[in-house]
Amino acid sequence: MKKRIFSMFLVALLGVSALSAGCGKKSEGIPMNDSFYNPIRLEQNMGDPWMYYHDGYYYYMQSSGTQIKVTKSAWMTQVVENIEDENVTKVIFRQKSINVVEIWAPEIFFFDGHWYVYFTATTDSTDTLEKDTNRRIYGMKSKTDNAMGEWETAVKIDLPADCRAIDATFMDYDGKQYIIWSGWPSETNSDYKQNLYITELETGNPLKAKSLNADQRVLISQPTYGWETKGAVQNEGPAVCFSPEGTPFVLFSGSYSGGDGYCIGYLELTGDPMKTESWIKSKEPLMQTDMKYSEVIAPGHCSVVKSPDQTETWICYHAAKYSGAGWDRMARLQKMDWVDGKPSVEQISKFNEAVPLPSGEDVNRVKYEAESAELKDCTVIDSEGYASGDRAVSVMDGGNLTFNVSVPKNGQYLLYVRFSNREATETVMNVEINGDKYELYAPKTEYDDLFVQTYTYCPLYIKKSGKNTVRITCDKSIYIDCIIVDYLDNV
Secondary structure (H helix, E strand, O other), X not given: OOOEEOOOOOOEEEOOOOOEEOOOOOOOXXXXXXXXXXXXXXXXXXXXXXXXXXXXXXXEEEEOEOEEEEEEEOOOOOOOOOOOOOOOEEEEEEOOOOOOEEEEEEXXXXXXOXXXXXXXXXXXXXXXXXXXXXXXXXXXXXXXXXXXXXXOOOEEOOOOOOOOEEEEEEEEEOOEEEEEEEXXXXXXXXXXXXXXXXXXXXXXXXXXXXXXXXXHOEEEEOOOOHHHOOOOOEEEEEEEEEOOOOOEEEEEEEOOOOOOOOEEEEEEXXXXXXXXXXXXXXXXXXXXXXXXXXXXXXXXXXXXXXXXXXXXEEEEEEEEOOOOOXXXXXXXXXXXXEEOOEEEOOOOOOOOOOEEOOOOOOOOXXXXXXXXXXXXXXXXXXXXXXXXXXXXXXXXXXXEEEEEEEOOOOOOEEEEEEEEOOOOOOXXXXXXXXXXXXXXXXXXOOOOOOOEEEEOOOEEEOOOOOXXXXXXXXXXXXXXXXXXXXXXXXX
């Protein structure tokens, strides 16, 4: 029976800790244990990715509008959802459970034996971006130290100078706790200016401000540079990180979030967090649109995490799918360096090339080039610069590729398909795994030479011999670079 799945997809295979290629010259697998491809997520209109590391695992969230879902993964590059296992992905909050709607920018963090989530929502479904006066910050606390367990009811977090607020984040520094958020100078919001503010929290309680006096809402940044004022005068999406020397920094986004000018800058804390003058802003953005080298457009709203071995700093952020895409975005990973004690990104990773894995990430990942598959009504195309090995396969209407995939033992896997849809509209790739049929959503990729990856979720029952047949058939013309088989370590 066919199962239609939209956005990102996962194939749950019953199979192993290491992968091997099928027999013969066809469908030979190539170990891909040292790199990954951006983007790491491909949903429609996805934004505000948040990644948090704790006790050997990564926890991931993003804006959905209607719910809050937490995803747990052993590796940064293996962020998945729609797995029917609440130890891997779980909905912890649903729209209107406390009579709020339009849920944005959830952030999860661990503090003093419990998990917490910050998010923004409104009580008025008729609110608009221009007059969203009911939007505030909300928070939740886990009942135990298990993020995938039960949670207490979400509550509104009262803040000083009660005005519209979004994008809250947490800072634990020097024995005190703080909340940092993006807000407006007044409730009227006549100039539509977004600033960054901070206030101290009640000791040991991330859900309660220490004081509600208006003077305790301390301004730490307002848009002044040109890179912060393109399309809109905005500072938003703050995320705290610490230098190797222990100095707090706040990465944040500037300019209009739906425009190509959206970018990431940072603040450095040089004194008392509750004093405006203690926060020093970077004169230039840390990351911005780079069409010349990386082809990354409008990087913004990030989180900062350490690599599995804790030796590297990485940024998880979203970027527009193409110039003018607005809020149609994808989640990506970017390594960040520290130069003279300050954040530095010398060059954003190219949109479509293999990126070295975060240090300490030990994946079991194998790539099968499309040109090595058994082909029917297909043409091998050379000089595809964004395809691995500069080669891809053009699949004609009704054509197919057949891969022979072998795994040595049982487990769950991701099956990625890297494709380029150059048609005017979205299409569907029909995936057949050992005779079981599924449909894989393939959105238009906007640029003719661009390849992206998607994945599907379905049961794959591995034959005891280890040999498995994966066939991809297309109803419309599509270009396929490769498939990637990726073992799920934490399921």
